[in-house]
Amino acid sequence: MSGAGVSCPGCGSSNIVDDDLYSQAQMVCVDCGSVVSEGVLAHDPNGGSDVSYSWTTAVTRKPCVNLVKGLQRVKAICRILRVNKEIEDLSQTYYKQAYQHQTFIKVSLQKKEVLAGCCVLVSCRLLNWPITMATMSCLLDADPMVVGVVYQEMVKVLRIEAPIVNVTDVVEAHSQEYKISLLHVPEQLAENSKDLAKRAVALVELAADTWIVTGRKPIPIMMAAIYLAWQSLKPSKQRLKFTLDRFCQIAKVNKHRTALKRITEMKEVLCKLGREIPWVREEVTPDNVVRQVDDILKNRYALLRRALRTHEDALQAEDSVTEEVASSQASEPVEHTPNASAVELYGLNSERTQQPGDGNESPCTAPELQNDSQESQESAPNWGKRMLFAPPCVTHPKRRRAGLPGLQDVNGDEEISDSEIDSYIRTPREAREFALTQKILSLSESEKS
């Protein structure tokens, strides 16, 4: 109807009629034909539609495929290691948690597999099932360093406090790998795995008491212990001739190069203890110490005590002799001077004290100063030399080059002479020659290739 009181925005006329288009109500201007207003096209049910747009277009939420695969991999690893059900469940829980954390959600699939292994590793540690990281990296066929990095990140993210693996616990499990029972090798070389493990554990405990285990990787130590245990259980000529290489070949195990070093270190320790055995007449050397290993291990605590006591006595004797030399007056004779050199020094001292006056002071104080400085030099960096058992890195320290003298007390205001700066800059002629030689060199190289 016209006269609706609305004017057309196009032409301004007030001649506007109701002209419905299909089911849509519209108000149209008669003169120019523009639509002034229109109604709703479709009617939604009361109170809005029943189904919201996002709900109709949503896809059913499926669990992430890689997460499912990862959990299956965790299960597979647990089955390979034959751990109990608790460890399996715990590792699956940890994997789910870690996978969905932001540090691991966008990581490569290879790393996710390593993560699966690390979850198993952590659950084994928490539930007292000893397993080394090296074993896990072998299982995953991954670089041990990568495994280490992922493990440390995972432990930080999940805030787990896992106990440290004790080497002695792992030895038994590790020795199962060595195929040296009667089924695999001839009788002279065969060994019961229980005996082998027991002796290897004893050797590892001895190594732990004497600084060989702290801070070192466990697998070479275990390999060395098992090798020495195997040799000593039946020290026949044939077995003693076997090198570590051949031993690993018949036991079907991959050899570690550092195991050779551990064998040397262990043999040294065994020699030190072997010397204390009262009924052994011959000289104990690393070559023939293997025969004594049985006795040494049976009485190792007693032998350790004896060895330490003999060492202390020897040190005390040395100390008292050096005190003698240091004092400028004739002092009481030392209680016992086992070394010939000690007797010599004592003789020299008595000679010196008989010399007159001032000449006496300087030679006597000089050795005192020397001794003091020597002792402080020795005791500060190398306490290992004075001890019977010390970490190998202290007994054989790497030599460091002496620092450049005269570079102390540098302040920022020192004079920088021009000649010194010029020594860092080539003259233009030198620069040209240098550029020329570079060109010639690169040309000759390209000609050759």
Add this chain to the structure above:
Amino acid sequence: MDSSNDDALDIIITNVVATFRTRCHLNLRTIALEGTNVIYKPEVGKVLMKLRKPKITASIWSSGKIICTGATSEDEAKLGARRLARVLQKLGFKVRFSAFKVVNVLAVCSMPFAIRLIDFTKKNRPIASYEPELHPAVTYRIKHLKATIQVFSTGSITVTGPNVQNVATAVEQVYPLLFECQKPRN
């Protein structure tokens, strides 16, 4: 700066890393051709220049950012940086020494006793972490000082931190914890 015990602990600073900017673009080819004691690495895009006194190695980028390593004290690092800027100035670049900052300090210290690492880790979880298969030392991180301390069983420790004061404070903080877990050297 040393520990508050009767015998002072010697903290030896072995490396100080510092950066500064020259506020101008540097032509690496010119530096490589006309400078002595330089190594040009075009694949990475930097030039290494070694100064003899103080003994410092500087990595020079074409943007004008320079990193100096190898100094044994903060002052020495600053001196070396200034010297380097002077060399570059003489090579013809309009160098202005600015934004000098010591970024990292590495120090070593030796305790007069050996340390039981497993004990120490157990007492200081989770700040301390020990994985003998990965690294022979215990890593102890002090968050508020931003310092990392590596504790070895022989009693030596290495400390890294953003400046010398932090390093000294870190050693002071960790000393009583180490003292608790000492292994008598016998």
